[in-house]
Amino acid sequence: MRLNRLTLTNWRSFKGTNTIEFTKDKQKNVTVIVGQNGTGKTALLNALTWVLYGDTTAGFRRPNDLFNHAALKEIPKGKYEHMKIILELEHEGGDYELIRKQEAILSNEGNIILSSPTFNATLTRNGLTKHIEQDDINGLLPPGLHPFFFFPAENIGKDIDQNDAAAIRASMSRAIDVLLGIERYSNSLKIISVALSDYLRLPSNTPRDSSLDDAENDLNIKRQKWEQAIELKTKLPKEIKKLEALIEDLNGEIERAAQYQEALNSLNNIKSDIKETEISTSNARERQIELINANCALLFGRELFSKASKILDKAHRDNLIPPRVSTGLLEDIIENNKCICGRELGHNELLQIEAVRSKTVEDQIAESANSLRGRLPRLVDGELDKICAQEILKYSIKICENGRKLAKLRASQRELLNEQPEISYNDPNKTLEAWKEQNRRLQKYETDLSEIDGKIDKFENDKKASERKYQQILSKYSSAKLVSRARNILSEVEDALTKIQNAIRSSARQDVERAMNEFYGPLLLKDYYINLTEEFRHEIVDKQTNSVVGVSSSEIALATFAFVGSLAGLMPVYSNLERLIPTGEKGSVGELHADRYNAYPVVLDAPHSPFGPKYALEFSKALPDLLPQSIVIVREDQLKYLDILIERNRIGSAYLLQLNTSQTNTSTINWMGKQYALVVKQDSEGPSFTNISQLPIG
Amino acid sequence: MPTEDNQKKLTFNAEEIRELIAEMQQDSLTIFASIISEVKDHGNALTDVVINELARKYADKARMLAKAGEEE
Numbered sequence: 001m002r003l004n005r006l007t008l009t010n011w012r013s014f015k016g017t018n019t020i021e022f023t024k025d026k027q028k029n030v031t032v033i034v035g036q037n038g039t040g041k042t043a044l045l046n047a048l049t050w051v052l053y054g055d056t057t058a059g060f061r062r063p064n065d066l067f068n069h070a071a072l073k074e075i076p077k078g079k080y081e082h083m084k085i086i087l088e089l090e091h092e093g094g095d096y097e098l099i100r101k102q103e104a105i106l107s108n109e110g111n112i113i114l115s116s117p118t119f120n121a122t123l124t125r126n127g128l129t130k131h132i133e134q135d136d137i138n139g140l141l142p143p144g145l146h147p148f149f150f151f152p153a154e155n156i157g158k159d160i161d162q163n164d165a166a167a168i169r170a171s172m173s174r175a176i177d178v179l180l181g182i183e184r185y186s187n188s189l190k191i192i193s194v195a196l197s198d199y200l201r202l203p204s205n206t207p208r209d210s211s212l213d214d215a216e217n218d219l220n221i222k223r224q225k226w227e228q229a230i231e232l233k234t235k236l237p238k239e240i241k242k243l244e245a246l247i248e249d250l251n252g253e254i255e256r257a258a259q260y261q262e263a264l265n266s267l268n269n270i271k272s273d274i275k276e277t278e279i280s281t282s283n284a285r286e287r288q289i290e291l292i293n294a295n296c297a298l299l300f301g302r303e304l305f306s307k308a309s310k311i312l313d314k315a316h317r318d319n320l321i322p323p324r325v326s327t328g329l330l331e332d333i334i335e336n337n338k339c340i341c342g343r344e345l346g347h348n349e350l351l352q353i354e355a356v357r358s359k360t361v362e363d364q365i366a367e368s369a370n371s372l373r374g375r376l377p378r379l380v381d382g383e384l385d386k387i388c389a390q391e392i393l394k395y396s397i398k399i400c401e402n403g404r405k406l407a408k409l410r411a412s413q414r415e416l417l418n419e420q421p422e423i424s425y426n427d428p429n430k431t432l433e434a435w436k437e438q439n440r441r442l443q444k445y446e447t448d449l450s451e452i453d454g455k456i457d458k459f460e461n462d463k464k465a466s467e468r469k470y471q472q473i474l475s476k477y478s479s480a481k482l483v484s485r486a487r488n489i490l491s492e493v494e495d496a497l498t499k500i501q502n503a504i505r506s507s508a509r510q511d512v513e514r515a516m517n518e519f520y521g522p523l524l525l526k527d528y529y530i531n532l533t534e535e536f537r538h539e540i541v542d543k544q545t546n547s548v549v550g551v552s553s554s555e556i557a558l559a560t561f562a563f564v565g566s567l568a569g570l571m572p573v574y575s576n577l578e579r580l581i582p583t584g585e586k587g588s589v590g591e592l593h594a595d596r597y598n599a600y601p602v603v604l605d606a607p608h609s610p611f612g613p614k615y616a617l618e619f620s621k622a623l624p625d626l627l628p629q630s631i632v633i634v635r636e637d638q639l640k641y642l643d644i645l646i647e648r649n650r651i652g653s654a655y656l657l658q659l660n661t662s663q664t665n666t667s668t669i670n671w672m673g674k675q676y677a678l679v680v681k682q683d684s685e686g687p688s689f690t691n692i693s694q695l696p697i698g
Numbered sequence: 699m700p701t702e703d704n705q706k707k708l709t710f711n712a713e714e715i716r717e718l719i720a721e722m723q724q725d726s727l728t729i730f731a732s733i734i735s736e737v738k739d740h741g742n743a744l745t746d747v748v749i750n751e752l753a754r755k756y757a758d759k760a761r762m763l764a765k766a767g768e769e770e
Contacts, residue, residue: 187737187744191752198750199757485764490756492726493733496718503714 001141001572001600002629004095007086008692010068011047013040015660015689020044022601022631023652028697030624030650031631032642034669035657036678039690041633044657045605048150051085051100053134053143054117057152067104067114070687075106091140094125098137141600144178145571148564149600153557153607179567179574180508185501186234192494193227196467200487202480215473219466226459229452236449241537243442250435257431263416270413274406281402288395291388460498467491508574513538515566516559522622523558525614530559538563557610561619565626568599601629608638616641624650636669636678646672654695661688671695725763729756 003022008014022031035041046056056063067083075081084101103115121132141149177183201216202208257264329340333353337345345353467487474484513532520530527543538559542549607623608616620641623630634642645651656669658680665679676695682688722730733756740748 181738184734184737187740187749188733190744190749191733191737191756194749194753195757195760199754200760482761482764482768485767486757486760489723489725489729489760489763492722493730496722496726496730499718500715503718507714 001089001091001598003087003089003601003603003631005086005088006044006047006051007084008044008047009085010071010081010083011050011085012043012066012068013038013688013690014043015068015070015691018692020655020692021653022629024629025652026628028650028652029627029629030645030652031629032645032651032654032695033631033633033657033692034636034639034655034671034695035633035690036636036659036667039657039659039678041635041657042152042605044633045150045152045603047085048087048603049146051087051098052137052141053146054100054119055143055146057147057150067102068689070689072104072112073686075104075112077106077110078108080105094123096132096140097122097124141571142178145175145567148175148567148602150603150605151564151607152605153561153609175563175567176508176512179570180504181574182501182505185497185504189230189494189497189501192490192497193223196487196490196494197223200483200490202474202477202483206477206480208477212473212477215466215470219463219470222459222463222466226456226463229456229459232448232452233456236445236452237537240442240445240449243438243445244537247435247438247442250431250438253431254435263419267413267416270409270416274409274413277402277405277409281399281406284395284398284402288392288399291392291395464491464495508570511570511573512566515569516562518569519565519626520559520562522626523561523615523619524555525618526555528555530562554611554615558615558619561607564602564604565599568602568627571600572598597628599628601631602627603631603633605633606635606638607632608634608641613641617644620644624648636667639669639671649698651697654697656693656695657690658693659688659690662686663688672697725760725767728763729760732756732759 002024004024005022006020007017008019009017020031020033023029033041033044042057042060046060049055049057050066071081071083080103082101082103084099087096087098089096089098098119098121100117100119102117105113105115107113119134121134121137122129123132123136197220202212330353333339333345334350337350339345471484471487471491474480474487509532513530516530516532516538520528528540528549529543530538531541531548532538539548540555540559541547607619611619616638621644623632624645632642642651654671656671656676656678658678659665660680660682662682662685663679664681667678668675669678670676672695674696676693680691719727719730733752736752737744740752744752
């Protein structure tokens with residue numbers, strides 16, 4: 001497949017009609033598009049997905065706002081304007097033209113009305129042109145794969161552990177299933193399974209004996225075991241993938257926590273000092289209060305206590321202080337409604353007792369008064385104790401000192417948290433616990449998966465044996481002979497589908513792994529290779545030690561690019577496989593070759609973003625030899641990575657996205673020794689827009 | 699540029715699949731080709747309702763083929 005031309009009319013920031021001719025030169029096979037932020041680089045990538053599928057990439061901002069604003073503003077009342085994308089491509093000797101279009105009308109009332117987008121596509125082969133449908137396009141390039149052929153590399157970002165990158169990795173496993181058409185086989189298997197379980201049984205009104213019931217039950221159990229194992233085999237790798245992403249995130253957290261360890265230790269010391277000081281203050285206060293209570297006459301003067309003592313004595317003599325009553329006993333009597341001799345109390349008796357209990361409030365007064373009467377003479381007659389006064393003063397000083405210390409400690413705590421806010425919520429112990437827990441789960445899933453792998457053949461054989469036994473018993477019933485034969489036909493299809501699915505996955509694993517390594521090797525500066533597991537998970541292995549290694553984010557990003565390349569290389573082969581295998585025509589399959597020479601084109605948005613300068617340069621160097629046609633969309637500050645392509649004469653066409661705006665801006669780029677303006681000043685005050693200018697090559 | 703040698707390294711041997719298909723009885727092959735093509739037409743996301751409908755359809759089809767075989 002080769003992309004020939006892309007024509008944009010009023011698409012997003014692109015006003016009017018702009019055309020990009022993609023290079024078809026086999027030597028100069030890279031098309032470069034340069035633009036600064038905000039000029040529509042990602043919109044350009046999305047123009048391709050929109051014209052192909054009517055869809056935009058995940059993360060594309062304002063996906064429902066596609067019509068150029070400046071063009072909409074200029075529509076006269078009652079008139080139409082259109083937004084349109086045309087993609088011309090060639091594939092296997094056919095010329096395809098795809099047009100997706102949307103119209104806008106400005107009503108007489110001044111409202112803009114947008115039509116639903118329309119799609120029109122033609123294929124011209126051997127001079128004959130025919131209309132083709134969306135399904136034909138989906139067959140050409142499955143929608144499940146478009147995120148890889150139109151690859152928004154900027155989403156990988158500076159940190160490979162971020163969500164977008166995790167989503168890309170998760171969709172890689174799904175992309176392989178799409179590439180191989182695996183879902184078609186698993187869906188066919190589901191259908192046959194339901195047909196055998198629910199629709200091909202002995203009619204329920206037929207008299208049956210226990211041997212048939214037993215065989216049916218046995219078959220149900222064996223089939224269920226086999227189906228559960230198949231389901232787990234599909235589900236567990238996805239769970240493992242999720243856990244791995246989570247563990248990677250936790251690894252990052254642990255690393256970050258280690259960086260903050262020193263600050264965290266300081267914070268913990270401050271916290272411990274604060275707690276200690278607070279306890280010391282509290283103890284000092286308590287001790288001080290005790291001393292004050294014991295020596296209050298010293299502090300408040302004897303006269304006050306002498307007067308109080310006299311007043312209380314008089315109150316006692318005048319019977320103003322009520323007598324003491326035992327409240328506990330009264331409470332028991334009221335609660336149990338019984339006298340202490342066990343007799344039930346009458347209503348009036350109870351009221352009387354409750355009335356007596358009300359005096360217990362006064363009883364408390366009596367207690368306090370008596371206690372005070374006992375203590376007051378001591379207070380009045382007590383000696384001035386200098387040592388005690390000094391001690392009280394000492395505690396006052398201690399409390400003041402602690403107050404000053406606490407203020408200092410709290411200020412240090414605030415300062416530390418301002419400098420490194422991460423430590424306020426990052427608890428390394430908890431992160432480590434979570435990491436251990438997720439690793440335990442990962443190990444369990446991996447053990448489960450390996451156990452299932454070991455048992456799945458046995459489950460399949462058990463199911464087959466039960467099926468044969470069931471069919472034998474069924475065939476003894478004259479009414480069920482037909483059912484038995486029908487089951488035999490479907491069982492044979494089920495068996496073949498299972499084997500084909502396994503064979504495709506197994507061969508494809510080797511092909512994808514080999515293809516990934518062919519792309520990874522030239523990009524990588526180290527002696528690593530990619531190992532693709534049975535579950536289509538990729539891990540990076542050191543060739544010297546033959547062990548899985550932790551690699552840098554650049555190296556992981558390169559593995560993602562290797563996957564993009566391997567899809568592009570394998571696509572022409574598997575699209576043939578797609579056509580040939582399902583027909584089931586004997587002898588028509590033959591031997592198929594993966595074809596990197598005719599690999600599909602790949603459009604890379606900001607491909608240098610995930611790398612450091614060294615790898616970015618290596619990537620540019622290797623790209624033209626890895627893919628027969630690649631389109632790179634770059635920011636102006638990444639142009640330096642393309643110098644090597646200019647030097648080696650590998651660029652076949654180049655374009656500049658120029659922003660037209662009323663604001664003054666003089667930024668330029670240097671392209672092959674000449675300056676080109678990134679911004680063009682427009683006279684009117686209308687919305688800014690972008691146009692595409694061709695840059696010279698060679 | 700990629701070379702012809704590179705291509706040869708990436709070989710998908712579909713012989714095994716061809717043999718599996720060739721080994722099937724004619725009735726099974728008919729069902730196989732039909733079900734694969736029908737599932738493709740339906741797209742990959744099949745609902746339970748569609749699976750159930752297709753299961754009934756293929757059970758009937760298998761019964762019909764079995765009956766035709768019996769009559770022969």
